Amino acid sequence: MKVAVFSSKPYDEEHLRKASEDIGLELAFFEPQLTAQTVALTAGYDIVCCFVNDVIDNTVAAALKENGIKLVAMRCAGFNNVDLEACARHDLPVARVPEYSPNAVAEHAAALILDLNRNIHRAFSRIRENDYSLSGLMGFDLNGKTVSIVGGGRIGQTMIRIMKGFGCRVLCYDPMPSDALLETGVELVPLEQVWAESEIISLHCPLLRSTYHIINSNSLSQMKRGVMLINTSRGGLIDTPAIITALKNGKVGYLGLDVYEEEAGLFFEDYSDQVLQDDIFARLTTFKNVVITGHQAFFTHEALQAIAEVTLNNILHFEKGELDQMCLVKT
Ligand code: NAD
Numbered sequence: 001m002k003v004a005v006f007s008s009k010p011y012d013e014e015h016l017r018k019a020s021e022d023i024g025l026e027l028a029f030f031e032p033q034l035t036a037q038t039v040a041l042t043a044g045y046d047i048v049c050c051f052v053n054d055v056i057d058n059t060v061a062a063a064l065k066e067n068g069i070k071l072v073a074m075r076c077a078g079f080n081n082v083d084l085e086a087c088a089r090h091d092l093p094v095a096r097v098p099e100y101s102p103n104a105v106a107e108h109a110a111a112l113i114l115d116l117n118r119n120i121h122r123a124f125s126r127i128r129e130n131d132y133s134l135s136g137l138m139g140f141d142l143n144g145k146t147v148s149i150v151g152g153g154r155i156g157q158t159m160i161r162i163m164k165g166f167g168c169r170v171l172c173y174d175p176m177p178s179d180a181l182l183e184t185g186v187e188l189v190p191l192e193q194v195w196a197e198s199e200i201i202s203l204h205c206p207l208l209r210s211t212y213h214i215i216n217s218n219s220l221s222q223m224k225r226g227v228m229l230i231n232t233s234r235g236g237l238i239d240t241p242a243i244i245t246a247l248k249n250g251k252v253g254y255l256g257l258d259v260y261e262e263e264a265g266l267f268f269e270d271y272s273d274q275v276l277q278d279d280i281f282a283r284l285t286t287f288k289n290v291v292i293t294g295h296q297a298f299f300t301h302e303a304l305q306a307i308a309e310v311t312l313n314n315i316l317h318f319e320k321g322e323l324d325q326m327c328l329v330k331t
Pocket of ligand 1: 077078150154155175204205207233234258259298299
């Protein structure tokens with residue numbers, strides 16, 4: 001089978017090539033995102049392998065089908081960028097990598113918490129400027145603080161364990177708690193309690209219609225003054241203009257982001273010689289109490305290796321008609 005890999009970076013190629021040694025798949029690596037403009041590149045291939053910011057909408061799904069593509073193999077967990085109904089209409093199954101390293105993402109969320117709390121980013125800049133003063137760098141002990149996890153899936157459960165390790169009181173909101181979540185012993189609470197009682201809130205739910213802009217002016221108004229918000233999940237969970245207002249008036253005391261609603265076309269690329277065109281994102285970067293990373297929470301050796309292995313397994317099972325062995329996204 002011939003596989004067209006989109007949004008490909010050297011590290012994707014390295015891990016996919018290594019994992020595909022001796023299994024007879026023909027992989028072609030394309031740097032551009034899969035969009036209506038680039039979908040023509042898929043002609044002559046059997047499978048497309050896509051990432052978080054590729055656009056698989058109705059137009060793209062129709063063109064994929066016309067070009068003879070038989071499977072959309074996502075090499076990520078999220079699939080909010082895929083129009084599943086359109087794919088079903090065009091008889092295109094969608095596979096994904098449901099779990100690769102919950103540790104990678106949860107540890108990154110914890111890193112954002114520690115960085116923001118202890119002002120590591122500001123201390124780093126000061127030391128380089130020969131400035132060893134401590135004013136403005138004071139943090140708070142995590143021990144005893146209330147931390148809420150919104151979405152107690154694989155990553156959320158790992159985050160629960162990490163924050164318990166710091167001695168925090170950990171709450172969780174999840175409308176469909178699994179047995180594995182209950183086994184963590186976390187206190188399950190309604191969202192209103194999350195907003196009202198937390199010093200720190202970390203988002204680990206998927207982006208769905210029900211979670212779109214879950215952080216908005218209404219939920220922000222119910223939070224403690226100075227709350228720390230962490231989003232390593234999907235940008236669309238946060239209404240960015242609302243959070244900018246909350247940062248300006250002090251309602252939000254700290255913000256750690258690994259994802260941003262308009263990140264497609266911005267993240268994963270080097271635009272250091274260009275003028276930033278997104279005024280909302282530009283405003284976010286001006287706050288001293290905001291730390292942003294460019295969707296790198298998944299980016300560990302262990303995670304990339306696991307992503308490559310599961311993606312190729314999905315493809316191999318598809319080739320053999322073993323659909324029940326694949327991690328297929330259900331519509
Ligand atoms: P998961 O499917 O294991 O868990 C998601 C949990 O969210 C489930 O327990 C589900 O019941 C819960 N949920 C569903 N609707 C909810 C709602 N309305 N409110 C609260 N919780 C709700 O997923 P996971 O592997 O833990 O990943 C979570 C998210 O992390 C993914 O959807 C993805 O968007 C994001 N992610 C980000 C990166 C990154 O690099 N930044 C990497 C991987 C995953």
